[in-house]
Amino acid sequence: MTREERxxxxxxxxxxxxxxxxxxxxxxxxxxAAFEGTCDDFVDSPEKAALHQSHASPEVDGSDTVILSPEELEKYRSEQNLGLGIAAALGTGLVGAILWATLTVATGYQIGYMALAIGFGVGFMNRQAGKGIDPIFGISGAIIALVSVFLGNIFSIIAIASDELQSTFFETLSIIDFSLLFQVMMDDFSPIDILFYGIAAYEGYKFSFRTFEKA
Structure with a gap:
C-alpha cells in the first residue's frame, strides 16, 4: 500500500x-502507518475525519489535497489579504475585457476563448495577491470573472460599433442606446456562451486559492 492509501x-x-x-x-x-491491507488498531472517528476535511487546502495539480495542522492553518490565514486580492483580480479582469474588445476589432471575430483566459487571469492574480485559503477568495474570484467576461462582451460590441461609425470608443459609449446594446447581446447569445461563462467562473473560483506542495 502507498502512504496515500494508508x-x-x-x-x-x-x-x-x-x-x-x-x-x-x-x-x-x-x-x-505501515500496515498492509487493514490496521488491527483502527478505531473509527467521524469527528477527526471531519476535522481533516475542514483543514484541506487545494493541491498544486488540483487532483489531491494537503492537510494543514491548526497551527499552519492559522499562520496562512494571517497572511491573507482579501482587499489586495480583489483589487488585483478587478484590475486583471478590466485589462482582459479591454484586450478582448481590441482583439475583436482587430480580427473581426469575438473570440469566445478569451473568456477562459480572463477567468484564469482573474483567479491567478487573486491568488497571488490575496494568498487566500478561505472560501470568500474563491467566491470573489468567480464573481469578478463573470463580471469581467460580461464587460468584455459589452466592450467588444461598443468597439465594433465605434469602428463602423469611425468614432472613438468613448464617443460611441456616450451616444449608444444601452437598451439596444443588451438586445444585441441577447440576439448574439448562444448555448456555447453559457459554457464559456461557466468555465470562466469556475476558473475564477478554483485558481483564487493558495496552493501548497505536498511534503
Whole structure:
C-alpha cells in the first residue's frame, strides 16, 4: 500500500495524531502507518475525519489535497489579504475585457476563448495577491470573472460599433442606446456562451486559492 492509501484510513482513526515533521502518524507507535491491507488498531472517528476535511487546502495539480495542522492553518490565514486580492483580480479582469474588445476589432471575430483566459487571469492574480485559503477568495474570484467576461462582451460590441461609425470608443459609449446594446447581446447569445461563462467562473473560483506542495 502507498502512504496515500494508508492515510485514507488514518484520517478517520481515533488513534492518529499530527506531527509537524512527519505529518499524520499513529499515536500508539509514534510513527507513520505501515500496515498492509487493514490496521488491527483502527478505531473509527467521524469527528477527526471531519476535522481533516475542514483543514484541506487545494493541491498544486488540483487532483489531491494537503492537510494543514491548526497551527499552519492559522499562520496562512494571517497572511491573507482579501482587499489586495480583489483589487488585483478587478484590475486583471478590466485589462482582459479591454484586450478582448481590441482583439475583436482587430480580427473581426469575438473570440469566445478569451473568456477562459480572463477567468484564469482573474483567479491567478487573486491568488497571488490575496494568498487566500478561505472560501470568500474563491467566491470573489468567480464573481469578478463573470463580471469581467460580461464587460468584455459589452466592450467588444461598443468597439465594433465605434469602428463602423469611425468614432472613438468613448464617443460611441456616450451616444449608444444601452437598451439596444443588451438586445444585441441577447440576439448574439448562444448555448456555447453559457459554457464559456461557466468555465470562466469556475476558473475564477478554483485558481483564487493558495496552493501548497505536498511534503
Amino acid at each position: 492515510l485514507l484510513f488514518c484520517k478517520q482513526c481515533e488513534n492518529q495524531k499530527m506531527d509537524l515533521k512527519q505529518g499524520i502518524i499513529c499515536s500508539l507507535t509514534g510513527a507513520p
